[in-house]
Amino acid sequence: MPAQDGFVAELRRRRDVASLSQVALGALMGYGRSYVSKVETGGEVPSQEFAVKADQALHADGALLAAWQEQFADRRGGSVHAGDGGNPDVGAAGLLVLDDDAELIYQPEPGRYRATMRRRIRNVGTKPITRYLIRISVDRYPGDAQRSNLLYREDPLRWEDIDLHAWHGEHRGQPMRWHVKVDRDAVKEVWLELAADDGSRFPLYPGQETVIEYTYTVPQRQWGHWFQRAVRLPTRRLSVQLVFPAALRPTVWGLHTSMAAESSPLPTPIAETVDGEAAVYRWSTTDPPLHARYRLEWTIPDHGEDPGRRPSERMAALGVLQQGHRLLTQPARRFDLPAEADDARRLIAELRSVMARVGAVHQFAKGMGIAAPQIGVGRAAAVVRTAAGDEITLLNPTIIEESEHTDTQYEGCLSFFDVRGQVPRPLSIQVEHTDIDGRRHITQYEHGVARLVAHEIDHLHGHLYLDRMPPGTSPIPVEQYHGTGQAWSYQPRP
Known part of the structure; x- marks a missing residue:
């Protein structure tokens, strides 16, 4: 296994957090378009100069340089x-x-x-x-x-x-x-x-x-x-x-x-x-x-270290980016699968980790979801947990068909959890998405699951549910919302 893999793992993680492609990072560092790719694939052994420039470009506060030193400094020093x-x-x-x-x-x-x-x-x-x-x-x-x-x-x-x-x-x-x-x-x-x-x-x-x-x-x-x-x-x-x-x-x-x-x-x-x-x-x-x-x-x-924290402050403390961050308004970068399968697996695991943290402090009777931009990674991945407890993993998802029939329900968002807003959405959607091996699938979702999935896909396209609220309407403070702990209700199809 290549010796630089420890350094490369840290480099990839930092690059994903910054939502930079290999070409974009190379340009910031003054390297050719293929050099970062060669380092990440083991084709080039990174120099100390490369580690320093990568650390600066990715604002790693010394972490990348330290990873390089752990891999190479002692060997070069005899x-x-x-x-x-x-x-x-x-x-x-x-x-x-x-x-x-x-x-x-x-x-x-x-x-x-x-x-x-x-x-x-x-x-x-x-x-x-x-x-x-x-x-x-x-x-x-x-x-x-x-x-x-x-x-x-x-x-x-x-x-x-x-x-x-x-x-x-x-x-x-x-x-x-x-x-x-x-x-x-x-x-x-x-x-x-x-x-x-x-x-x-x-x-x-x-x-x-x-x-x-x-x-x-x-x-x-x-x-x-x-x-x-x-x-x-x-x-x-x-x-x-x-x-x-x-x-x-x-x-x-x-x-x-x-x-x-x-x-x-x-x-x-x-x-x-x-x-x-x-x-x-x-x-x-x-x-x-x-x-x-x-x-x-x-x-x-109910940790007492910050008494009186607002719900949005609680979410921020758990690692969820809040409204106003640039990543929440930018389209996420798609995965090249299966070439980036390892990166996708790592990101999905991190999303699950954040979901577990959030789920431990709030009851989600309607189900919940989180998208990669909400944890600071501008990649096209999201995880949804339905009200029944089933987990849906979404990689490179796109809605390709919507039903004519819609309904309007209150939604919340972890990135501004102090309010709830009424959002019209289709009752049924068809989603094209990719599995970890790069195969494309089309899956149909209905009712509450369709709403959860559509909400997360919006995040991956740089939209918040505020963008879908009818003109002239505004969210209400969470204190005025009385649907917490209750599932969305739907009429059975005739």
Whole structure:
């Protein structure tokens, strides 16, 4: 598998978020029309200059450059390699992670998250190891990079809030000194030195094992509702634990992203226990693939961290773009299937993830749906969940036929959830769409399902339901709407 795939996965994700084609990104960076395509398909090994320009063009705040450095910097700098007598599946650092245990605790008072990472490592290279790189990054609004970047420009991660501490050896035996490698608004990288402030050193020699543990905090205003673990070194066992006050009744789920950039539910369930006043969620795996990402997400019903939030503010906090964002008024770019099947699968999984978050905080008796532009990705994909609980996946959908008969019903939209509006729509539609293998299908939808599907297709063509309301009518505040919790009603056909 090409070594640059880890960098490429991040590049593709950032490009999708920015809704840029390969040609458009290349033009922004000053590269030829085919160069980005060659990098993404493995035909070209990206240079550091390419990584820097891509990071700037995509406003990645250092994430792309860091991904490039993880893949290539150590190899070019002459560090220890797997081929230098070590285990053949070991990365350039010559390290094997025997146990990787991560814990995230939510502390409502004083309003922060505390992360503790504990790793047992073995030097399987040929040279002593004297330092260990760690990374702290945040993304408050997944799917809305522009909004997250604005937040951290105005309110960057500060070292005094992070309060980083690190130890070496069992039971936090020896404090470690550290120095900063990267210091950006939303990303910090730190070298933990196998040395103490008193000048003593404890290098890890070939064949030796040790434990590195570190802890840090992030204010809840800066931390999103997710916790991701990336496998950057060969790892034998990985575990993640989330701890919340049990009274908050959180809903927790997880996603796995592989080197193929496919996103899917975790292969095994998350274990939930209650320990006194704490709700504990644990998940673990053995021999995770290199560059895999395991992401736990959660919602907290009626969370008191922002009392009095409007419905639109609640949706924004869950990662849904709000009215006024440019992506909501632009046609989405179609998928080239099956060539972009991996990108489509990853996006559908992300849409399902956002739907799960939203569904945990609001009752959708009529069914619900979400389109890719609403999570910051300008691609032609949407997911609908009907009132009966059936899921409909839409790729490159277009309405090709509508019934003459219409009706008018109230609709809501996650991108401006404070109001409801009466919208006329056909009672039946025929939709042409594409499956993941590139085959075209025509499907007929009726009544409430037709309304749900048509609403999402409107999003993919840059329209909101406001565009379809009769002249002279306006939405009403949600407080005046009395249909919440009730399905749409339809007269049976004669």
